Amino acid sequence: MKYLFIYCAVVILACATTIRAQPLPSLQRQGAAGHLVVNGKPFLVLGGELGNSSASSADYMRPLWKKLQAMHCNTVLAPVYWELIEPAPGKFDFTTVDSLLAGARRHGIKLVFLWFGSWKNSMSCYVPAWVKKDYKTYPRAYDARGQAQEILTPFSANNLRADVDAFRALMKHIRTEDEKHQTVIMIQVENEIGMLPSARDYHPDATKAFHQPVPAALMQYLQQHRKSLAPALATAWKKNGTRAAGTWEEVFGKGLATDEMFIAWHFAVFANQVAQEGKKVYPLPMFVNAALNRPNVKPGDYPSGGPLPHIIDVWKAATPAIDLLSPDFYNPDFAYWNDLYTRPDNALFIPEIRFEPSVAAKVFYALGHYQAIGFSPFSIESTDAPEREPIGRSYRVLEQLIPQLCRHQGKPTLDGVLLDKHADTDTLTFGNYIFIVKHDYTLGWSPGAKEEAWPQAGGLILQTAADEFVVAGTGIVVTFVSAQASNGRTGILTIEEGEYREGRWVPGRTMNGDQSHQGRHLRFPVGECGIQKLSLYQYK
Incomplete structure (x- = not known):
């Protein structure tokens, strides 16, 4: 019994350690x-x-x-x-x-x-x-x-x-x-x-604090970050002499901005x-x-x-x-x-x-x-x-x-766009390629293109290899040119629509002909949302 008790205690401790180790x-x-x-x-x-x-x-x-x-x-x-x-x-x-x-x-x-x-x-x-x-x-x-x-x-x-x-x-x-x-x-x-x-608060304790010196921790932060401060804060501080100490009004001046x-x-x-x-x-x-x-x-x-x-x-x-x-x-x-x-x-x-x-x-x-x-x-x-x-x-x-x-995340291989009628085009660069991303309605193919307001469209692009990309979004059409003219023109090698299942790409249709405008673009119409895998190449 003694050894059984010790064994159970060790097991319980090991389980607890495993839980905490997460x-x-x-x-x-x-x-x-x-x-x-x-x-x-x-x-x-x-x-x-x-x-x-x-x-x-x-x-x-x-x-x-x-x-x-x-x-x-x-x-x-x-x-x-x-x-x-x-x-x-x-x-x-x-x-x-x-x-x-x-x-x-x-x-x-x-x-x-x-x-x-x-x-x-x-x-x-x-x-x-x-x-x-x-x-x-x-x-x-x-x-x-x-x-x-x-x-x-x-x-x-x-x-x-x-x-x-x-x-x-x-x-x-x-x-x-x-x-x-x-x-x-x-x-x-x-x-x-x-x-x-x-x-600001006008409780008596608040008003008393308002007439005290600006806390040293804030003054120290201002001095350490003076080159990157938000413009409104930097301007107020500079306007009043960039003081290293003083009351709130002495450091930042009088007014609602200082109260805030x-x-x-x-x-x-x-x-x-x-x-x-x-x-x-x-x-x-x-x-x-x-x-x-x-x-x-x-x-x-x-x-x-x-x-x-x-x-x-x-x-x-x-x-x-x-x-x-x-x-x-x-x-x-x-x-x-x-x-x-x-x-x-x-x-x-x-x-x-x-x-x-x-x-x-x-x-x-x-x-x-x-x-x-x-x-x-x-x-x-x-x-x-x-x-x-x-x-x-x-x-x-x-x-x-x-x-x-x-x-x-945190790498230049990921970017995104947000488009509407007033900002209908954005341009992103990935390595050797420039992606020209436009709102789907710029094609003029949809009756909605004639409306005064367009629904917002958005997408993101992942570069997975030098010439390979994953594009996801809704309401966008993407064309491609070479980042360096000396490399010649850019063409679409393949586009697959599909999905990831348990992290593995499962292709659906191969998007060619009418679906890629005869090799001219990649597209997600307004109202549709999906993932397409893209390969590009360059030629002269």
């Missing part, structure tokens, strides 16, 4: 791009974010998992509600969390949890009732007129402690219930933080402390999302102080525990904003974007050109016809390409 989800660098690793393998989030209240009911969620599967989502972004998990101080109920874990595992889907803690779309609507009602212990932010808002002030130690305690309990529960499964792969800390209706920098710093410090404490319990990748501002709108008219591009360096200085700062898209200029969030210190992740037909094209551009780690339309479960959703057709193609895309 690396946790992590963000890594690969060349010029960020890289998400899950279960020890590269991973791309083909996601969908649930509507705000969907995850609060297991019964409501039960039929939705099949919808998500039908759209080929490999990840669901789901809220975790502070008010539901901590209905009384220190008393936790993780029923909703456990229901999501069980549903996701049953359907082979990963989870990104969105912590609806102190702030959600600026407001503190998801804090528990015991926090809401005890506003003396858990004080509110004040507007410029001194009126309390339904927004917790980040200047209260009690507010921070309550959020941290709840978040630590959540992370402990996730670790206990999920470490061996790794269903949960990332955590969003808070949601679209920002101050309304003033540019100030509140951004304190929101960021708060979020960082929440993330830092959570990572001590279970160190998953963590990010904070931003509600994007619009041109000519003042801070306070939009949520002031979130991780927006013009103050992103304030956030970077304050948030070493935050892995990503990410944009939520409900406005145009997709490329413009992605350019601002794609930085050497910030891989692109799009956790929320309006659920509309154009996302089917945008996802190819995000994963191809920006080499994003993931993409997620909002309220994706709201569709009544998931099997007909354009994003589902795109995800079906992209899920086949995940291993190839991950191998090419």
Whole structure:
């Protein structure tokens, strides 16, 4: 019996060691791009974010998992509600969390949890009732007129402690219930933080802090990164003498812009402390999302102080525990904003974007050109016809390409395009070849070409060998010329449509004759989505 006991103990210890040996989800660098690793393998989030209240009911969620599967989502972004998990101080109920874990595992889907803690779309609507009602212990932010808002002030130690305690309990529960499964792969800390209706908080403690010196950590960051600072921040600092110390107004001048920098710093410090404490319990990748501002709108008219591009360096200085700062898209200029969030210190992740037909094209551009780690339309479960959703057709193609895309992230062998009527052509170069990618409607073959607006088209291209490529997308037509005229002209050797099954290319039709316009182009008509394997050659 003694030896049997020792043997069993050794087996149990070995099993436990095996479980712990599985690396946790992590963000890594690969060349010029960020890289998400899950279960020890590269991973791309083909996601969908649930509507705000969907995850609060297991019964409501039960039929939705099949919808998500039908759209080929490999990840669901789901809220975790502070008010539901901590209905009384220190008393936790993780029923909703456990229901999501069980549903996701049953359907082979990963989870990104969105912590609806102190702030959600600026407001503190998801804090528990015991926090809401005890506003003396858990004080509110004040507007410029001194009126309390339904927004917790980040200047209260009690507010921070309550959020941290709840978040630590959540992370402990996730670790206990999920470490061996790794269903949960990332955590969003808070949601679209920002101050309304003033540019900064006017709580007495906030005003006291406003007249104190700019924190040394921010001043040090400015000096170390002065050549790469966001233009708005760099200009304000330079205009006031590039001072090495001083109050907020002495360093950056008076005005709403300075008010926003100030509140951004304190929101960021708060979020960082929440993330830092959570990572001590279970160190998953963590990010904070931003509600994007619009041109000519003042801070306070939009949520002031979130991780927006013009103050992103304030956030970077304050948030070493935050892995990503990410944009939520409900406005145009997709490329413009992605350019601002794609930085050497910030891989692109799009956790929320309006659920509309154009996302089917945008996802190819995000994963191809920006080499994003993931993409997620909002309220994706709201569709009544998931099997007909354009994003589902795109995800079906992209899920086949995940291993190839991950191998090419951070390399010049991967790029993408996004086209419409106003920008109907893009040009990409791969080694000896120039790809001229146009919107399918430029051919004039479709009745839709005569419409005033064209549906967005998108695609991505992988170079797999010197003369071989994989092209995927929707609504694009591609022609080819030699990068060096001395090499002669470029011709199409072969085009195969097909699919990847378990990582192996399975060809379908050979696309020649009418399907390649007698060897002139490669094409995905508007409304169609697929993968084609291409070989080129040069001749004189």
